[in-house]
Amino acid sequence: MLTIEHLTKKYGDFKAVDDLSLHILPGEIYGFIGHNGAGKTTTLKSIAGILSFDEGDIKINGLSIKTNPIECKKLFAYIPDNPDLYDFMTGEKYLNFIADIFEVSAASRSALIKKYADIFEMTNSLGNPISSYSHGMKQKLAIISAWIHDPKLIIMDEPFVGLDPKASHILKEMMREVCNNGGAIFFSTHVLEVAEKLCDKIAIIKSGKLIRSGSMDEVKGDDSLENIFLELEE
Amino acid sequence: MIKILLKKQFLEMFKSFFYNQKTNEKRSAGSVALYISLFVFSTVIVLGGMFTALALLLCSSLAAMDLSWLYFALFSIIAILIGIFGSVFNTYSGLYLSKDNDLLLSMPIPVHAIMISRLLGVYLMGLMFSGIVILPAVAVYSFVKFSVLSLIGGIILIFLISLIVLILSCLLGWVIAKISLKLKNKSFITVIISLAFIAAYYFVYFKAQTIIKNFLENAVTYGEKIMSDVYPLYMFGKIGTGDILSILIFTAAILLLFAVMWFVLSRSFIKISTSSAASANSKSGALRKKSAARQNSISKALLKKEFARFTSSPNYMLNCGLASFLIPILGIFLIIKKADISYAFNTLFVNSAGLKTAVICIALCLLATMNDSAAPSVSLEGKSIWILQSLPIDPKLPLIAKLLVQILVTAVPLVFCSACAAFAFSADAVSILFMIIIPIIFALLSSCFGLFIGLKMPNLNWTSEITPIKQNIGVLIAIFGGVLFIGFMFVFCLILVNIIGMAACLSVVAVIMLALSYLLLHWITTKGANIFKNL
Numbered sequence: 001m002l003t004i005e006h007l008t009k010k011y012g013d014f015k016a017v018d019d020l021s022l023h024i025l026p027g028e029i030y031g032f033i034g035h036n037g038a039g040k041t042t043t044l045k046s047i048a049g050i051l052s053f054d055e056g057d058i059k060i061n062g063l064s065i066k067t068n069p070i071e072c073k074k075l076f077a078y079i080p081d082n083p084d085l086y087d088f089m090t091g092e093k094y095l096n097f098i099a100d101i102f103e104v105s106a107a108s109r110s111a112l113i114k115k116y117a118d119i120f121e122m123t124n125s126l127g128n129p130i131s132s133y134s135h136g137m138k139q140k141l142a143i144i145s146a147w148i149h150d151p152k153l154i155i156m157d158e159p160f161v162g163l164d165p166k167a168s169h170i171l172k173e174m175m176r177e178v179c180n181n182g183g184a185i186f187f188s189t190h191v192l193e194v195a196e197k198l199c200d201k202i203a204i205i206k207s208g209k210l211i212r213s214g215s216m217d218e219v220k221g222d223d224s225l226e227n228i229f230l231e232l233e234e
Numbered sequence: 235m236i237k238i239l240l241k242k243q244f245l246e247m248f249k250s251f252f253y254n255q256k257t258n259e260k261r262s263a264g265s266v267a268l269y270i271s272l273f274v275f276s277t278v279i280v281l282g283g284m285f286t287a288l289a290l291l292l293c294s295s296l297a298a299m300d301l302s303w304l305y306f307a308l309f310s311i312i313a314i315l316i317g318i319f320g321s322v323f324n325t326y327s328g329l330y331l332s333k334d335n336d337l338l339l340s341m342p343i344p345v346h347a348i349m350i351s352r353l354l355g356v357y358l359m360g361l362m363f364s365g366i367v368i369l370p371a372v373a374v375y376s377f378v379k380f381s382v383l384s385l386i387g388g389i390i391l392i393f394l395i396s397l398i399v400l401i402l403s404c405l406l407g408w409v410i411a412k413i414s415l416k417l418k419n420k421s422f423i424t425v426i427i428s429l430a431f432i433a434a435y436y437f438v439y440f441k442a443q444t445i446i447k448n449f450l451e452n453a454v455t456y457g458e459k460i461m462s463d464v465y466p467l468y469m470f471g472k473i474g475t476g477d478i479l480s481i482l483i484f485t486a487a488i489l490l491l492f493a494v495m496w497f498v499l500s501r502s503f504i505k506i507s508t509s510s511a512a513s514a515n516s517k518s519g520a521l522r523k524k525s526a527a528r529q530n531s532i533s534k535a536l537l538k539k540e541f542a543r544f545t546s547s548p549n550y551m552l553n554c555g556l557a558s559f560l561i562p563i564l565g566i567f568l569i570i571k572k573a574d575i576s577y578a579f580n581t582l583f584v585n586s587a588g589l590k591t592a593v594i595c596i597a598l599c600l601l602a603t604m605n606d607s608a609a610p611s612v613s614l615e616g617k618s619i620w621i622l623q624s625l626p627i628d629p630k631l632p633l634i635a636k637l638l639v640q641i642l643v644t645a646v647p648l649v650f651c652s653a654c655a656a657f658a659f660s661a662d663a664v665s666i667l668f669m670i671i672i673p674i675i676f677a678l679l680s681s682c683f684g685l686f687i688g689l690k691m692p693n694l695n696w697t698s699e700i701t702p703i704k705q706n707i708g709v710l711i712a713i714f715g716g717v718l719f720i721g722f723m724f725v726f727c728l729i730l731v732n733i734i735g736m737a738a739c740l741s742v743v744a745v746i747m748l749a750l751s752y753l754l755l756h757w758i759t760t761k762g763a764n765i766f767k768n769l
Contacts, residue, residue: 072626089539100531100534
C-alpha cells in the first residue's frame with residue numbers, strides 16, 4: 001500500500017529525515033512514534049505530497065508521489081496535527097468542497113456526511129462557521145472529511161489530540177474498519193498506550209533515522225512499549 | 235490590579251508602535267519615534283488642523299452674532315459623531331468581544347477592575363477622537379473671545395463630550411456586538427456600512443464649502459429654530475460659553491447617565507463578555523439546513539471556495555474589491571450626468587473623437603486597478619495551505635480559480651459601466667467594442683500580474699488577515715504596476731491615436747495586453763504552480 005524508500009529530507013544542512021524506509025501493507029494500522037522534532041511530521045507531510053524531499057521515493061499502490069502526485073493523492077487522505085481548516089466556510093461547505101475535489105457523488109456524500117456527522121455528534125454544528133469550532137470539533141471535521149471519500153490509505157498526524165474519550169474510541173473503531181476493508185492507516189502519536197493497543201506494527205524514529213520497526217512483538221517483545229521507547233531514546 | 239490591567243490594555247492598544255505586526259519583533263527606538271510622530275502628525279496636525287481651520291472660519295462670525303452657543307453646539311455634535319465613529323468599533327471588539335475576556339475572568343481579578351481598564355481604553359479612544367474636534371474649537375474661542383468662565387466651560391464641555399461618547403459607544407458597541415453575533419451575511423453588511431460612511435465622508439468633503447456658507451448666511455434663522463425646537467441643544471451649546479446653569483444641569487445629567495450605564499454594565503458584563511461567537515451560535519441553534527447535496531466539478535468547487543474566501547471578509551472585499559462596488563455606481567452616474575459629461579468630453583476632444591474613446595477605455599482600466607484580490611490570495615491561504623497541497627488536484631487549478639475571482643468581480647461591473655459609458659457618450663459600434671474589450675483584457679492582465687507578484691512574494695505566516703491584504707509590499711507593487719502600465723497606455727494612445735487611428739491603436743494595446751497576459755498565465759500555470767505546490 002505505502003512504500004517509503006530511503007527517504008531523506010533536508011532543511012539546509014540539517015537532515016530532518018535520514019534514509020528512512022518503511023513498507024505498510026493493506027490491512028495494517030502502522031504507528032509512528034518518536035520524540036518532538038524527530039521527523040515524524042516531516043515524513044508524513046512528504047508522504048502527503050506537501051513537502052518535497054531530497055532523496056528516495058514514496059510509492060502508494062506502486063505509484064510514486066514524485067511522478068504521479070495527483071493519482072497518489074486520490075488514494076489517500078491526510079489529517080495534519082493542527083487542523084487549520086477554512087475558517088470562512090461552514091462545516092458542511094467544507095465537507096462538500098472536499099467531496100467535490102474527490103468527485104464523490106451527491107447521493108454518496110449525503111449518506112456519508114450524515115453517517116459520520118451523526119457518529120461524531122456534529123450534525124447540529126455543520127451549519128456553523130468553522131471559525132466557531134473548538135479544536136476538537138475541527139479535528140472531528142478533518143476526520144469526517146478524510147473518511148467521506150473512502151480512501152485506501154489514511155495518514156494522520158497526532159489524530160487523537162483534542163478529541164474527547166468518546167470520539168477517540170470512535171476513531172479507533174473507524175481505523176480498524178478501514179483496515180478490515182483492505183485499507184491501511186499510518187499515523188503518528190505520542191500516546192504509547194494507544195499505539196500499543198491499536199497498532200499492528202510500529203516504527204520508532206529518532207533524529208530523523210528509523211531506529212526500530214516491525215510488528216508489536218518484534219519491536220517490544222515482552223516489555224512495554226514505553227520502556228522500549230525510553231531505552232531507545234537514551 | 236487596575237494599574238496592571240491598564241498597562242496591558244495600553245500595550246495592546248499601542249502595540250503596533252512598539253512591535254512589528256508582521257514579524258512580532260521589537261521596533262528600534264528610531265522606528266518607534268517615527269511611528270509616534272506619524273500618528274501625532276496625522277491626528278493632531280492634519281485632523282486637528284482641519285478642525286482648527288473650521289473653528290477659525292466660524293467662531294468670529296457666530297460670536298459676533300451672539301451665537302456662541304451655536305458654535306459650541308455645532309462642534310459638540312461633530313465631536314460626538316466623530317468620537318463615536320472612532321471608538322465604537324474599539325468598544326465592540328475591546329469591551330464586549332475581547333479575546334482575553336475568558337482568561338481575565340478566570341483569574342482572581344475583580345470584575346469591576348476588568349471593566350474599568352476596558353472602559354478607560356474606550357474612554358481614551360473617544361477622548362482622542364472627540365478631542366480632535368472640540369479642543370481646537372475651545373482653543374479658538376478662548377483666543378477670539380476670552381473669559382475665565384468660558385475657558386472653564388470649554389474644559390467642562392470637553393470632559394462632558396468625552397463622557398457622552400463613552401456612554402453612546404458602550405450602548406452602540408453592545409448593539410453591534412449583539413447584531414454581529416446573529417447576522418449571517420455580516421461581511422456584506424460591514425462592506426455596505428463602510429461604503430456608506432465613505433460616501434458620506436466624500437459628500438461632506440465636497441459639499442463642505444457650500445454647507446458652511448449656507449450655515450453662516452442663515453445662522454440666525456437656524457439658531458432661532460434650534461432654540462424653539464431643540465432647547466437642550468441650545469443649553470448644551472451654552473456650556474462652552476461658561477453658562478453656569480447649563481454646566482450644572484448637563485454635568486448632573488451626564489454623570490447620572492454614566493452611573494446608570496456603569497450599573498447596567500456591571501450587572502451584565504460577565505454575561506455579555508462571555509457570549510462568544512461560538513456560544514452564541516450554538517445557543518441560537520444554527521442547525522444545518524437540509525439541502526440537497528450537489529456534486530460540483532473540481533474547477534467549480536475551487537472557484538466556489540475562492541468566492542467564499544473573498545465574500546467572507548469585509549477587509550478583503552473593501553481593500554481588494556472596492557472597484558466592484560464603485561464601477562456600477564460610476565456607470566449610473568454617467569447615465570444621470572449624461573449631458574454634462576458628454577458636453578465636457580466633446581469640448582475636450584473636439585478634434586479627436588478617437589482619443590475620446592481611448593481615454594474612456596483607459597479610465598475604465600484605471601478603475602479596474604482598485605481590484606487586486608489575486609495579489610494577496612496566495613498569502614491568504616495561510617496555515618490552511620496544506621489542504622490544497624494534499625488534495626489530488628493539479629496545483630495550477632487553485633491558481634486559476636484565484637485569477638477567475640478577480641477577473642469576474644472586475645469584468646462584470648466593467649461591462650455594465652462600459653455599456654453605460656457607451657450610452658452616455660453615444661458611442662459608435664467600434665468604440666463600444668473597444669470600450670468593452672479593452673477593460674476586460676486589462677482585468678485579465680492585472681489579475682495575472684497580481685497573482686504573479688503574490689506567488690513571488692508570499693507570506694503565509696500571519697495572525698491577522700490585514701497583513702497579507704494591506705501590509706504587503708506585493709499588493710502595492712500589483713496596484714502601482716497596474717497604474718504605471720495605464721500611464722504607458724495613455725502616452726501610447728496620446729501619441730498614436732491621431733497617427734494610426736483609434737481602432738488600430740487600441741488593437742495594438744489589446745494585443746500587447748493579451749501577449750503579456752499569456753506570458754504571465756504561462757508562468758503561473760508552470761513555475762507558479764510549482765512554487766504554490768512547495769510553499
